[in-house]
Amino acid sequence: MLPLIVVATPAEAERLLDLNARVIVSGVGVVAAALATARALAEQNAGLVISAGIGGAYPSSGLLPGDLALSSEIIQADLGAWDGNQFLDFDDLGLSILPDSPHTGRFAVWAAAPEVARRTGARLGSLLTLSSVTGSSETAAFLEQRFPGALTEGMEGAGIAHAALLAGVPVLEVRGVSNAVGPRDRASWQIPQALAATRRGVAAALEVWEEESESV
Numbered sequence: 001m002l003p004l005i006v007v008a009t010p011a012e013a014e015r016l017l018d019l020n021a022r023v024i025v026s027g028v029g030v031v032a033a034a035l036a037t038a039r040a041l042a043e044q045n046a047g048l049v050i051s052a053g054i055g056g057a058y059p060s061s062g063l064l065p066g067d068l069a070l071s072s073e074i075i076q077a078d079l080g081a082w083d084g085n086q087f088l089d090f091d092d093l094g095l096s097i098l099p100d101s102p103h104t105g106r107f108a109v110w111a112a113a114p115e116v117a118r119r120t121g122a123r124l125g126s127l128l129t130l131s132s133v134t135g136s137s138e139t140a141a142f143l144e145q146r147f148p149g150a151l152t153e154g155m156e157g158a159g160i161a162h163a164a165l166l167a168g169v170p171v172l173e174v175r176g177v178s179n180a181v182g183p184r185d186r187a188s189w190q191i192p193q194a195l196a197a198t199r200r201g202v203a204a205a206l207e208v209w210e211e212e213s214e215s216v
């Protein structure tokens with residue numbers, strides 16, 4: 001079973017097409033990503049799902065454009081309710097993303113993620129998914145405080161993880177850092193460096209997956 005790689009845009013797919021995996025382009029955002037992943041897994045099963053692409057790094061992570069982040073956990077960070085200026089998450093609200101069991105939108109990942117991080121020198125930590133790009137230092141600080149140790153944000157990971165969970169397939173998120181999370185400064189985004197980092201992470205994940213598959 002080939003691994004499935006899900007990216008948001010054709011530019012993110014371009015550098016991955018020669019790898020030994022099926023690559024699909026979902027479109028941007030958590031819903032587009034979930035739907036595309038669910039459809040792809042229904043068409044053809046996969047042994048591993050990789051959510052890959054560029055992302056923003058939280059200032060306290062110390063990550064810079066061109067660096068690589070891998071998920072130890074994938075968190076759907078904007079699930080909840082505002083009560084005045086207090087944010088209540090699904091734990092507080094007693095809500096679940098699943099119909100018949102508790103799940104707050106914090107997704108466990110593939111057990112080999114630490115090995116991929118070791119081989120690449122990537123940082124391993126929580127990767128957040130949001131429906132919009134954070135555009136202020138205040139919001140970045142709020143998210144860092146709610147999710148201590150969070151490395152990056154993107155817009156697709158949790159949707160891909162949700163579809164993978166329903167299909168019973170392990171998932172990993174790989175983000176090459178293109179920008180710092182904070183005030184919008186699109187001109188400073190370093191996309192080629194981020195795409196190169198993404199490829200490095202995905203290639204290492206496939207290497208580990210192939211070794212694991214050969215040993216069983």
Ligand SMILES: O=C(O)c1cccc(C(=O)CC[C@H]2O[C@@H](n3cnc4c(=O)[nH]cnc43)[C@H](O)[C@@H]2O)c1
Nearest residue numbers: 008028054055056132133134153154155156181186
């Ligand atoms: O602000 C703009 O002008 C603009 C123009 C083109 C693209 C964008 C995006 O925001 C792309 C979102 C896309 O890239 C991922 N991404 C990259 N950096 C971040 C971030 O700091 N926060 C959230 N998502 C980010 C995301 O996964 C999307 O696929 C903006």
